[in-house]
Amino acid sequence: MKSSARKGGEDRGVSIVIGEEREARLSLSGRLSLDNLEYVMERVDPLLGRPQLVSLAVDLEGLVRIDSAAALFLLRMQEEARRRSLPFEFVNISPRVMGIIDLLDKSAIRLGPPSPREKSGGFFEDVGRTSVMFLDDFNQCMTFGGILLSEALYCALHPASIRWNDVVLSVKKIGVDGLSILALISFLMGLIMAFMSSLQLKQFGANMYVASLVAIAMVRELGPIITAILVAGRSGSAIAAEIGTMKVNEEVDALVTMGFNPVRFLAVPKLLAAIVVVPLLTFFSDLFAIGGGMAVGILGLGLTFHTYADLTSWALTVHDIVTGVLKSMVFAVLITGIGCQRGFSVQGGAEAVGNATTSAVVAGLFLIIVTDSVFALVLNYVRW
Amino acid sequence: MGDSRVIRVENLSVRYGDEVVLQDVTMDVVRGEILVVAGGSGSGKSTLLRHMVGLSRPSSGRVEINGVDITTASPAELQVVMRGIGMLFQSSGLLGSMTCAENISLPLSEFTDMPESFIGEIVRMKLAMVGLEGYEDHFPNELSGGMRKRAGIARAMALDPDILFLDEPFAGLDPITSAGLELLVKRINQRMGTTMVIVSHELESILSLAQRIVMLDKGKKGIIAEGDPRVLKDESPNPHVRHFFNREIEEKDETGEHGA
Numbered sequence: 001m002k003s004s005a006r007k008g009g010e011d012r013g014v015s016i017v018i019g020e021e022r023e024a025r026l027s028l029s030g031r032l033s034l035d036n037l038e039y040v041m042e043r044v045d046p047l048l049g050r051p052q053l054v055s056l057a058v059d060l061e062g063l064v065r066i067d068s069a070a071a072l073f074l075l076r077m078q079e080e081a082r083r084r085s086l087p088f089e090f091v092n093i094s095p096r097v098m099g100i101i102d103l104l105d106k107s108a109i110r111l112g113p114p115s116p117r118e119k120s121g122g123f124f125e126d127v128g129r130t131s132v133m134f135l136d137d138f139n140q141c142m143t144f145g146g147i148l149l150s151e152a153l154y155c156a157l158h159p160a161s162i163r164w165n166d167v168v169l170s171v172k173k174i175g176v177d178g179l180s181i182l183a184l185i186s187f188l189m190g191l192i193m194a195f196m197s198s199l200q201l202k203q204f205g206a207n208m209y210v211a212s213l214v215a216i217a218m219v220r221e222l223g224p225i226i227t228a229i230l231v232a233g234r235s236g237s238a239i240a241a242e243i244g245t246m247k248v249n250e251e252v253d254a255l256v257t258m259g260f261n262p263v264r265f266l267a268v269p270k271l272l273a274a275i276v277v278v279p280l281l282t283f284f285s286d287l288f289a290i291g292g293g294m295a296v297g298i299l300g301l302g303l304t305f306h307t308y309a310d311l312t313s314w315a316l317t318v319h320d321i322v323t324g325v326l327k328s329m330v331f332a333v334l335i336t337g338i339g340c341q342r343g344f345s346v347q348g349g350a351e352a353v354g355n356a357t358t359s360a361v362v363a364g365l366f367l368i369i370v371t372d373s374v375f376a377l378v379l380n381y382v383r384w
Numbered sequence: 385m386g387d388s389r390v391i392r393v394e395n396l397s398v399r400y401g402d403e404v405v406l407q408d409v410t411m412d413v414v415r416g417e418i419l420v421v422a423g424g425s426g427s428g429k430s431t432l433l434r435h436m437v438g439l440s441r442p443s444s445g446r447v448e449i450n451g452v453d454i455t456t457a458s459p460a461e462l463q464v465v466m467r468g469i470g471m472l473f474q475s476s477g478l479l480g481s482m483t484c485a486e487n488i489s490l491p492l493s494e495f496t497d498m499p500e501s502f503i504g505e506i507v508r509m510k511l512a513m514v515g516l517e518g519y520e521d522h523f524p525n526e527l528s529g530g531m532r533k534r535a536g537i538a539r540a541m542a543l544d545p546d547i548l549f550l551d552e553p554f555a556g557l558d559p560i561t562s563a564g565l566e567l568l569v570k571r572i573n574q575r576m577g578t579t580m581v582i583v584s585h586e587l588e589s590i591l592s593l594a595q596r597i598v599m600l601d602k603g604k605k606g607i608i609a610e611g612d613p614r615v616l617k618d619e620s621p622n623p624h625v626r627h628f629f630n631r632e633i634e635e636k637d638e639t640g641e642h643g644a
């Protein structure tokens with residue numbers, strides 16, 4: 001049985017003529033390129049699947065222009081025919097078309113895609129892998145923490161080895177530059193807290209307790225936490241990005257070959273600055289929050305400045321203030337520690353720096369909250 | 385002067401994950417020579433250099449500098465070795481937060497007790513040596529790629545090291561600057577006896593500079609040729625090496641290996 005089909009497609013710049021059923025002869029003419037390749041594939045691919053097919057010839061006489069994708073398509077057809085051990089040939093192939101086909105690397109087509117680097121091995125393997133990664137990460141954090149603390153200790157014993165310029169710069173970046181936003185947030189926090197609680201306390205005529213509520217909540221818990229969260233977001237991320245970029249640019253390696261200890265050179269000044277500055281920031285945060293509460297107390301509740309200040313100082317104990325400062329020092333160590341660790345662990349390029357920055361903030365917040373819970377529990381039992 | 389070999393690399397193997405980059409590489413660097421490490425892109429030249437200066441620990445094998453095994457050395461010992469070497473990184477490695485002058489004076493003021501004014505003069509002299517006088521107060525990102533390379537060289541030479549490692553010092557330089565830098569490298573080598581390990585694939589630089597060349601290959605994951613480049617150029621038994629020197633392309637063979 002003979003069948004000759006002419007399929008429309010001139011509007012697409014190509015025409016396909018498929019000849020006999022068994023000894024098929026495929027004529028392609030016109031222009032074959034990325035625009036119309038899909039159309040051609042749809043019609044030609046079933047051809048190779050025909051069970052009766054015994055040989056295939058592809059006539060390229062009328063082909064005016066092809067691009068590399070079209071050349072790849074032709075080569076793939078040849079490869080497919082070879083796989084099915086069908087006799088296959090190109091006929092009337094012009095030197096121009098041949099030239100483009102030659103441009104392709106035939107061995108690369110035969111090779112197929114490389115096996116994926118990290119294949120998922122199902123649920124259990126994924127869980128195992130993630131656990132190992134988590135443990136590994138924990139291990140690295142602890143190791144780095146140890147190194148950082150020992151270097152800090154060394155620097156404390158050898159103050160001349162500290163790069164004071166860098167400490168001052170970090171104090172400015174972490175502290176001074178962050179003060180305005182911290183002041184605003186704290187003031188509003190105090191204001192909101194006082195306002196909301198006064199609405200409730202008014203009903204019992206317990207207005208004057210607004211002052212102690214704001215003071216105790218801020219100094220014991222919220223002041224250190226707000227400050228730590230803000231520093232983690234502003235400075236923890238900046239530290240990770242800075243060190244990570246230096247790692248990518250081989251600057252850290254350069255420091256090592258010059259005989260510097262990169263942890264001592266880069267991390268210790270930031271750590272020192274944070275230990276000094278975060279408690280100070282916390283103190284300011286407390287102060288501004290109390291100011292916010294005072295604004296509500298004076299303007300909304302009819303208390304005088306003196307009464308409010310008296311009520312506040314009556315509510316606070318030295319213990320509250322000392323533990324607040326202590327806590328914020330620990331937060332400072334955690335934030336800079338995790339920022340530096342994430343920075344130093346950067347490997348690769350810009351994307352790795354981005355990941356390290358995100359991770360520094362997330363891990364920092366996590367550590368802050370966990371540590372704060374531990375503090376809350378311990379301080380509840382340990383009172384002096 | 386005992387052993388003439390300042391660096392000994394023995395059976396060095398480097399793996400990143402499952403990927404083997406270097407396999408059983410053994411080589412020496414002789415005191416006072418200019419050794420060029422060449423090879424195609426991705427053949428492990430930078431990797432070899434990083435391991436020679438102890439920036440990364442190998443999967444197996446050892447590297448000795450002046451008789452100290454840096455793969456097992458303590459950080460303190462390593463620091464002593466590091467002070468005797470200078471390195472230019474492929475991406476220059478200048479500290480972005482410091483000016484050129486501060487970059488160069490950094491090791492000087494840290495490891496010597498010279499007065500600031502004298503250090504300033506050394507810095508100016510080193511910058512002039514690489515043709516960067518007047519750029520003291522520029523930050524690295526205000527310099528062109530080639531200028532950054534040169535500033536990196538100036539910093540690597542700040543402490544007058546015994547061994548200088550240069551990762552692609554000539555890449556991206558115009559022919560005139562490049563020739564000037566070659567001359568500088570040669571002079572430093574001759575007059576101060578500095579041992580040089582240079583990664584490069586600029587043919588002309590290799591032929592004019594190298595006293596000895598080590599060629600790495602991605603397929604073999606190690607050294608495929610070693611010797612005088614002017615001899616290897618015509619007489620290497622390995623066609624790949626001859627192709628490299630004569631700038632000839634080669635047919636891809638299916639195994640991806642070039643016979644040793």
Ligand SMILES: Nc1ncnc2c1ncn2[C@@H]1O[C@H](COP(=O)(O)OP(=O)(O)OP(=O)(O)O)[C@@H](O)[C@H]1O
Nearest residue numbers: 347400405423424425426427428429430431432474
């Ligand atoms: N940190 C890394 N993690 C994974 N693979 C790496 C890493 N560094 C290098 N490699 C791999 O090691 C091989 C050699 O890299 P290397 O940088 O030493 O090449 P090179 O010879 O210096 O090349 P070029 O001339 O392009 O600088 C490459 O295949 C690269 O993919």
Ligand SMILES: [Mg+2]
Nearest residue numbers: 429430431474
């Ligand atoms: Mg390299």
